Amino acid sequence: MKTMKHPDSTRRSAGMRLHGMIRKETLQILRDPSSIAIAFVLPLVLLLIFGYGVSLDAEHVPIALVVEHPSAQTSSLTSAFYHSPYFDPTGYPHIRQAEEALREKKVDGIVWLRDNFGGETLSAGRSPVGVFVNGVDANNARIIQGYMEGVWAKWLEQFSAAQGMSVEMPVTLEQRIWFNPGLRSRDYLVPGLIAVIMTLIGALLTAMVVAREWERGTMEALMVTPVSVREILLGKIIPYFILGMGGMLLSVAMAVWLFQVPLRGSLWVLLGTSALFLLVALGMGLLISTLAKNQFMAGQVAIITTFLPAFILSGFIFDIGSMPAAIQWITRLIGARYFVAILQTVFLAGHVWPVILANSLALLIMGVIFLALVKRRTQKRLE
Amino acid sequence: MLNRIFALMIKEFLALLKDKRSRTVIIVPPLLQLIVFGYAATYDLNRVPYAIYNEDPGAASRELAARMEGSPTFHLVADLQNDSQIAPMINARKALMILHMGPHFTRDLLLDQSSKLQVIVDGRNSNTAMLALGYVRNIVSRFSEQWASEHGGVRPPARLNIRTWFNPNLESRWFIVPGIVGLLTLVVTLLVTALSVAREREAGTFDQLLVTPLHPVEILLGKVMPGFIIGSIEASFIILVAVFWFHVPLLGSLTALYTGLFLFLLSAIGVGLMISSIAVTQQQGLLGAFLFLVPSIILSGFATPIANMPPFMQDLTLLNPMRYFLVIIRSVFLEGGSVSLLWPQYWPMAVIGMVNLSIAAWLFRHRLY
Incomplete structure (x- = not known):
């Protein structure tokens, strides 16, 4: 059917269909305020709790x-x-x-x-x-x-x-601590927290959206329209991506102004890498949503696979280099791990390209794999 | 009445365990996570990458370098030849630390009895940096003492005689693994309870339950029991793994431990069911579960001490059942805590549990939607 049309009009109607999908998702977001709460209230609350609650500096x-x-x-x-x-x-x-x-x-x-x-x-x-x-x-x-x-x-x-004596030892240590001379634990914890929080938000935003359509039967309704799988997925990703980036900007602003973490790199590098990470987080949520048959299951899987792994295996608080080799391999499957490395570097050290590029590449690969899997699984279920 | 509760309980178990995938989700991941997190969550440093930049041809610097190489905490990744190599090593995180000995290290030591060892540390992870510096300081001061005693000179100054109680080798695994028992028990309980009422509400089956002769308290008991049974079986299994796999000493009484576990499950199930009865949709239930789970882990003292938080945060932790359970489980494991010593930890959990369960039961009939 498509081939009979003029290519230009196909493109135009494809644009229209995508626009329609985005509009539908946006309306759904706006009418159930819980998504907006997830994107904006959640980072605010969590970063406040985390930022003040997580500290390794003992005093008094x-x-x-x-x-x-x-x-x-x-x-x-x-x-x-x-x-x-x-x-x-x-x-x-x-x-x-x-x-x-x-x-x-x-x-x-x-x-x-x-x-x-x-x-x-x-x-x-x-x-x-x-x-x-x-x-x-x-x-x-x-x-x-x-x-x-x-x-x-x-x-x-x-x-x-x-008493006029000397206690100086033969060898004295002259220490230089780079990037964080005061050894303030908050300066390295807050950037890492952003990664943990964004993992949660990305997954929470999307973990249920596809499962919900399957459960309610509206997915079948979508399938019989001319909208293609890619357009359905893009329509789901784009609004949540915009919401997620809003949450991300809010977190960065709080880190810099409220918690006074120095931002030595540029905002553009931070935003670029954040966009990559958000694709991974949203992709993971969509994958959970697609694989689970229902919302109940998707919710359970999201609880298990997002927060705790990002908290413990991302290197945000526990040093990955000190873990046993087998566990270090497992940490490579955690998207937050790469983003934590990027964030700590961009915030505290500035533009260290070897770190930023290597980790961005890993994020890109993960994001592509997640989204490709989502697309494949969605197509299969059409048949 | 018992019959009815029992029947409802069976129905809840079927709803949870009938589906094979749902069964897997409740049983397998917590056990996998226990093993992975048990190994991953440690503050102890191991094979810290470092580089040496030694400009000194003398024997003293070589001996100090050999001592560093002999330490299992550190792992030599490079021998630097000039200044300009230092920054790229640290920036790219290839080495956490550079030891720099100037060209006159041995000469100064022989002539003036005084030399400087420069250490450059990556402070991006300040905790690791601080710990690594502590280890280096130890190695250097042992070297210094030996040098002084061999070459005559300043006698080493008086030292503090430090003993640590309950965990003599300061293994952070002994601290973290009992914490994981609390962590995973909380997650499993929430998995079982937080979506259970919301799901029935969304499917409309909850209305059917309400028109049966079942009293709200009976519905509540039917919903509580699966969480209780699954939670205590998994917690017991995790405790066994902590003792026999991770070899964390269990010094205190099991009575004290299980009294704590019972009350902790009660409070966690209470919170889970309350979230579930407030939520209209499952998505809201999930959001509620996260909104409870995440702060209660952060503010429990699992990874970072409660004492380091600002005072208002510390007051907030008093509402968190996990906070009490972590004190109990660590105390029973490592300090040999007893029921009488832990009494101040028991009653707040009982209060939290009862209050939440009452609210949940009330909401069953009074929730407007």
């Missing part, structure tokens, strides 16, 4: 101080702990009470200045100070230990200098 850690034999030296050390922004010390008269407090989780650590603290023990490579840390949260415990060592080293240096 409650600790117990036990001084067995008060002297001028012990009080100068305890005041160093009192003045540190990292600690919130409470004095305990005896180690047994302090241990009780540690067991009841009133404090996270104990600093115990024993009765032989002072003079002799401070210089001879001995350890007159006992420290106990609650190690249940291993990462936090390690950070707290680091802070304690810092307070101790600084105090010891001042103390030795006052």
Whole structure:
């Protein structure tokens, strides 16, 4: 039928059909406000919760101080702990009470200045100070230990200098931390969060749209119209893509202005790579929607396959390089992994082309595979 | 009455498990995720890529470099020959860290007893950077001490004598894996409950249920039981895997653990059913499930400590049942927690569960749509 028409008019009617599909989807979006809520309210709420809720910087850690034999030296050390922004010390008269407090989780650590603290023990490579840390949260415990060592080293240096001694070790470490000299965990967590949030939004927007049409029987109705599969899919992707990009812009604006994360790369690179990632996220949602026969199933699959993998396997918080090799391979299947790498680089380091291009290519491949699968599965079910 | 609830329960189980794909979705992914996440979610560093830029021909720098190479935490990826190679290595994430020893490293050490080791770290992931620096500092200070004792010189200063309780080797897996028990139990419970009422509403079968002699409380019980049974079977299995596969020590009493699990399931099912009864469509149900699931994982202390959050966020976590369950499960696993010690964690979950279930039961008949 098509071949009989003039090619130009075919193209025009194809444009019309696509336009019609987009209009239909847009009306559907506008009439059930939940999609708009997903695209704009969800990033706002989630980024607020994540941005404030996720932090690895320990401050005001409650600790117990036990001084067995008060002297001028012990009080100068305890005041160093009192003045540190990292600690919130409470004095305990005896180690047994302090241990009780540690067991009841009133404090996270104990600093115990024993009765032989002072003079002799401070210089001879001995350890007159006992420290106990609650190690249940291993990462936090390690950070707290680091802070304690810092307070101790600084105090010891001042103390030795006052006594005219040197405690300098033969090799000193001169550290340069690039991109994030203050080691603010928020600066790397917030860009990563954008990837996690956009994974959720992309999947939530589209996970149910095709399943819903099948369930209600409107897909069959669409199939008997001259609209082609490609036009149906494009009609579904384009409105949600625009919604998703809106959500993305909102997230970036919040990261830069609210959370003060430096944006060293350009906005254009960020938007370009975001568009690629959004294609992957929407493609994944559409694929779930196409493969699942009904909304119930699509919803369940979306819950399982989006948030937790993006949270744990994307490298946003857990270092991928430290995972076992087999697990590292699995992380390659997670689109968010590539976007996290891009975002952390574009925000904190700027335009590092090897990182940006390699990860963009991976995103492109994933997006094409998802959309091709969606198209194939939709055609098969026509027959 | 029991008969009727039982019949409804059977119907709910059939609705969930009759379809093979739906059965697979509830059973297989949580178990796969347990294994994958158990290995993936760790803060411990392993084979951190680093490069050395050693301009010094002397013996001391070579010995220090050998110590780094001997550490299982680090993995040497390149030997740099000049300054200009440093930036590309770090920028492209080929190395997390560059150790730079200047041309007079050994000479300074021999003459002045003092030398500098420059470390350049990629701070894009600040937690990894901080941990890696900590490891390097350890290696360097051990090297320094040995150098000082061999060559005579400054005696090493006094040190803190640090012991860690409950997790002596600071294995972050011991912290994370019990957390995954809570995480996956929550996901499974929500999968089973969050769409169940919304689906019946959309299909119109819920109206049919309402005109039967079943009391709303009976409908509620029929909807609660499948979540309860599936949730506790999967949680038990996950606990077994945590103990026998990941070898996380389980020191406390099972009574304390299962009291916590019972109350946690109650509160999670309560929230799930409430979401489901508010939702008119399944899409809204799904949105509600995510709106609950995501914040409750973020604000539970699963990956980052609650104590690091701003005060108003910390108050918000008090509404989150998972927060209490994570304290319970970690305490029972690692600290040997008992029922009496964990009492403050039990009752908030019971309250959250009861309140949500009552709202859900009320909404069954009063929801306008």
